[in-house]
Amino acid sequence: MSLALTDLSRYPVVQAPMAGGASGPPLAAAVAEAGGLGFLAAGYKTADGMYHEIKQLRALTAQPFGVNLFMPQPQLADTGAVEVYRHQLAGEAAWYETPLGDPDADGGDDGYEAKVATLLDDPVPVVSFTFGCPSREVLDAFAAAGTFTVVTVTSAQEARNAQWAGAHAVCVQGVEAGGHQSTHRDDPQAGLGGTGLLALLAEVRESVQLPIVAAGGLMRGSQIASVLAAGADAGQLGTAFLACPESGAHRLHKQALTNPLFVTTTLTRAFSGRPARGLVNRFVREHGPYAPAAYPQVHQLTSGLRKAAAQAGDAQGMALWAGQGHRMARELPAGELVELLAAETDAARAAVSGRSTR
Template identity: 50%
Template sequence: MILERDVPVLAAPMAGGISTPELVAAVGSAGGFGFLAAGYATKSAVAEQVLETRKHTEDFGVNLFVPGPRSGADLGPYRERIAAQAARFGARAGEPVWNDDEYAAKVDLVVAERVPVVSFTFGCPDESTVDRLHDVDTEVVVTVTTPEEAQQAARAGADMLCVQGAEAGGHRGCFTDDAVSAGGGPLYGLLPALRAVRAEVDLPLIAAGGLVRGEDVAGVLSAGAVAAQLGTAFLVCDEAGTGPAQRAEIAAGERETVLTRSFTGRPARGLRNRFIDENEAFAPAAYPEINQLTKPLRAAASAEGDPEALSLWAGQAYRQARAMPAADLVRRLRDEARDAMAQARTRL
C-alpha cells in the first residue's frame, strides 16, 4: 500500500510498453512504489505483466483507462490528412474506431488478482467498481485535474487522489475533453491544483506533474501531498521500455513541450515536432478514434527512428531527467528531498 512505503515516490504508470515489470520491481526494491500501465495493452498482456511483477514484489499498482463516449465529430478530413502523411512512410491510416480498452475485462482481472492498488485515469470509476475493489482490499486512486473532478472521485469512494498538474508529461487525466482548449478544461498548475483540491476534498493526495528531482518531491510534500508520482523522471531509467528515439530527444533537450491532441484525440504533453506543427490545428477531440487512426503512421516512424512523427511524451521539466537505474533514482530522490527539507528549514 502506498502510505506504507519507506520512500514517498511513485513511478507513474506509463502506457505503451514503458512501465515494465522490471521498472516496477526496481522502484519497489528501493522503497518506492511502481505502477504497471494497463492502457492500450490486451487483458492477457496485463495478466502476464502482473504475474511477472509478482515474482519480484507483492506491493505494486495497476493503472486503467476509463472509457469515454464515442466521438460525434466528423473524422473524415483528419483521416485524409493522416492518410497522406502515412503514405510518406509507406503506411496507411488506421481505422478511427472507438474501443473501450477492454475496461470491464481489466477490472475483472485486477479484482481477481487482488492487485494492492488500482489507479484510474481519463475518468472516474463508478461506485460499484470501487466497491468491488474495496471488497478485495484494493486501494483505489483516481487521477484528477480539477477540484470538480476531485469531488466526483471522492463521491465514488476513492481512497486517494492523484492530482495531476498541467506540467505533466503524457495525457492529461481530465474526465472529459472540452474540445475547445488544447488542455481540455482549466489548466491548473500542480501547486494551485493541490490547493484547490485540498479545499474541497479531505483525501490523501498524490502529486504529479513536472517533478524530477528530490527538491521537487520535498516541495509537494510541504504542500500537503502524501507522495509524489513521477513519470518523465522514470522514463529515462534503464528498466523503462522507452524507445531509443524518445530517449535521444529527451537527452538532447532541444525541443519545447506542448499540449497536443494531434496524436490521440486527447490532450497530452510531449516534445514539439513536425507532426504536431502540421496537425494540431485540425485534430478533433476524438479519443481513442484518433489514436487508432495515427497508430500505423507512428509505428512506421518508430521503425525508421524518425522523431518528427512520433509521440514523444515528456513533462515540462524533462531536461532535468537523469538516466540511471531506477532503484538508484529512488534513493537519490529520497536523499535530495531530505536535504531540501533541511535546507528549507534554515530559511524559516
C-alpha cells in the same frame, strides 16, 4: 487512509504508469525494490496482456505495486472531423509507406470490464484510474478485495466526485505533466490548457479529505519536498523515469528528452485526439492545429504511423510524451534514481526546516 498510502512504499516516490510500453514489469519492480511505488500501465493492453505483466512483476518483487486502468470513453467524436483528419494524414501514410489505422477499431472501453474482473479475481495492492472515475460499486468492490484505489483528477470538482464515489486517494495532475491530461471529460471548447500543479494541489487540498499523490513536472527531490509541504502525501514522476534503462520507452524517445533539437513541450491532440503533453516535433507542428477532439479514434488512426516512424528511426514522427521538466532527465538505473530522489527530498526538507528556525 493516509497511513495506508504511506504504508505502500518506504519513500514518497510514485513511478507514474505510462501507457505504450514505458511502464513495464522491469521498471515497476526496480522502483518497488528501491522503496518507491512502481506502477504497471494497463492502457492499450488486453486483460490477458495485463495479467501476464502482473505475473512477471510478481516474479521480480514481493513489494506493493499498482496497476493503472483507462476509463471507458463516451462516443462523442465528430465522424466528419475524423474523416477530414484522415485525409490530412494521407501524406504521412505515403511517406512512411504504411496504411492509416481504423478509427473504430477500439470501441472506447479499452477492455475496462474485463480488466476490472481480472483485478477483482486476483487482487493487486493498488489500482489507479485515468480519464474518469469508476462507479461506487466498482470502488467498493476493490475496497472489499483489499485494493487501494486512486483516481487521477485535474480539478477540484473531479476530486470531489472521486471522494463521493469512494476512492481511497486522488492523484492530482497539473498541466505540467507529460503524456495525456487525465481530465474526466475532454471539452474541446475549453481549449488546450489546465491548472499548474501547486495551484491545483491547494484547491484540491481544501476540497477533499483524501490522501493526495501530486503529479506534473516533478524531476527532483526538491520538487517532491515542495508538494509534500503543500499537502501531498507523495509525488508521482513519469518523465523522470523514462530515461532509466529499465524503461520500455524507445531509445529515440529517451534520447529526445535531452536532445537540443527538442527544446519545448506542448499540449496536442495530434497523435491521439486527446490533449497530451509531448516534445514539439514536425508531426506536432504540422498536424496539431487541425487534430479533432476524437479519442480513441485519432489514436487508432495514427497507430501505424507512430510505429513506422519508430522503425524508421524518425523521432520527428513519433509521440514523444514528456513533462515540462524533461531536460532534467537523468539516465540512471531506476533503483538509484529512487534513492537519489529520496535523499534530495530529505535534504530539501532539512534545508527548509533549518531556515525556518533561524
